[in-house]
Amino acid sequence: MLHTVNKSSFxxxxxxxxxxxxxxxxVILLIEDGVISAAKNNxxxxxxxxxAQGRVYALQGDVEARGISAKLADNIKLVDYSGFVDLVVxxxxxxxxx
Amino acid sequence: MSTKKFMYLNRRSSFGTAYAIESLEVVLIAxxxxxxxxxxxxxxxxxxxxxxxxxxxxGMKNFxxxxxxxxxxxxxxxYVSKESLxxxxxxxxxxxxxxxxxxxxxxxxxxSVKVVSNAELSKIMSEQDVCLxx
Numbered sequence: 001m002l003h004t005v006n007k008s009s010f011x012x013x014x015x016x017x018x019x020x021x022x023x024x025x026x027v028i029l030l031i032e033d034g035v036i037s038a039a040k041n042n043x044x045x046x047x048x049x050x051x052a053q054g055r056v057y058a059l060q061g062d063v064e065a066r067g068i069s070a071k072l073a074d075n076i077k078l079v080d081y082s083g084f085v086d087l088v089v090x091x092x093x094x095x096x097x098x
Numbered sequence: 099m100s101t102k103k104f105m106y107l108n109r110r111s112s113f114g115t116a117y118a119i120e121s122l123e124v125v126l127i128a129x130x131x132x133x134x135x136x137x138x139x140x141x142x143x144x145x146x147x148x149x150x151x152x153x154x155x156x157g158m159k160n161f162x163x164x165x166x167x168x169x170x171x172x173x174x175x176x177y178v179s180k181e182s183l184x185x186x187x188x189x190x191x192x193x194x195x196x197x198x199x200x201x202x203x204x205x206x207x208x209x210s211v212k213v214v215s216n217a218e219l220s221k222i223m224s225e226q227d228v229c230l231x232x
Contacts (some may be wrong), residue, residue, distance in 0.1 A: 008111060008142050010185065033114035036142065041187035043188055061155020067148035067162075071187060080155070 001025075002091035006032035006098060009043045014097040019046060029079070029087055030058040037077045039068040051075035059084060100154035102135045102227040108143035110232065112162065113153070118146050119161050129171035136175035136226075137168075137220060143232075144182045147211065149194045162194065171199030174210040182217050 003022055007014040015037050018028060027049060030038050037043055038058035048055050052075050060078040061068055072078075079087065088094055106125050112118045128135050139146060146162065153160040168174070176196060183189060190213050199205040214222070223229055 006114070007115070010142050011110070033111050033142070036111065036145065036186070039187060042185045044187075061153075062113075064152040064154070065156045065158065065160075066111065066145055067151040067192075068145075069150070071192075 001018060002027055002029060002087050002094040004029045004031050004096050005034040005037070006030075007097070008033040008036040010036065013085065015043075015046060018095075018097040019050075026090060027055045027057060029084065030056070030062075030076075031041065031084075032059075032062055033066075035059060035062040035066060035068070037062060038073060039071045040073045041071075044073045048075075057083070057087065062076065099132070101132065101134055103225065104128050104136070105223060105226040105229045106135070106137045107223075107231045108137060108139050108146055109141040109227055110192035111142040111145040112151070113156065113158055117232040118143070119159075121230075122161060122164055123170070124230065124232075125173065126171065127169075129173050132172075135173045136177065136222070137173070137182060137194055138177045138179070138223070140179040140182045140216075140219070142182075142186075144178055144186060144188060144193075147176070147178070147194050147196065148188065148192055165196055169196065169210055172198070174208070176211045177222060178211060178213045179216055179219060180213050183213065 009015040035058045057077045110117045151162045196210040197207045
């Protein structure tokens with residue numbers, strides 16, 4: 001499954017709820033304010049393990065818009081919109097954690 | 099016209115909601131009425147003034163550039179929460195170098211952004227006549 005998270009982990013618990021619910025093969029795509037969780041910060045540990053497994057993606061346009069390109073946490077994979085579509089095709093059912 | 103002290107409290111990042119851009123609009127209105135305006139950036143609000151925002155990839159207006167104009171409207175008190183920056187792995191160097199020209203000091207260019215602790219910020223807030231939250 002593909003899980004998208006579009007809220008900052010500092011403001012909402014969407015990312016935590018997602019992490020509580022995902023299985024061992026799902027991937028997470030951070031979009032909109034969700035990309036704030038892709039930056040190196042006090043919440044980075046939330047997704048560090050999943051990222052190390054190559055299962056955390058972030059939408060590049062949203063990362064650049066927030067000026068955090070140079071501050072990404074380790075192992076975050078950047079994708080553009082066509083990469084987003086590829087993830088949807090590859091992982092089947094998508095869940096939005098809004 | 100009487101002058102009041104207005105503080106605009108910015109707690110959200112720029113593009114996920116309309117709060118940030120709406121705040122900036124209202125700030126400029128207050129400036130037009132020659133009020134004593136200050137801005138505070140706390141929580142995810144600190145992302146509003148991060149240097150190097152590029153919105154080409156999301157098709158939204160990059161209004162971060164507008165913050166550079168605030169100095170010309172005599173808005174030169176931008177307080178940024180030190181704790182909020184630290185939580186987000188940011189430092190003062192990651193913020194836009196916003197400045198104003200000080201008319202009382204031969205129009206010398208001076209920084210508008212001041213990083214303050216939450217304790218200092220609460221004191222500054224207590225000195226305001228009006229606090230508007232976005």
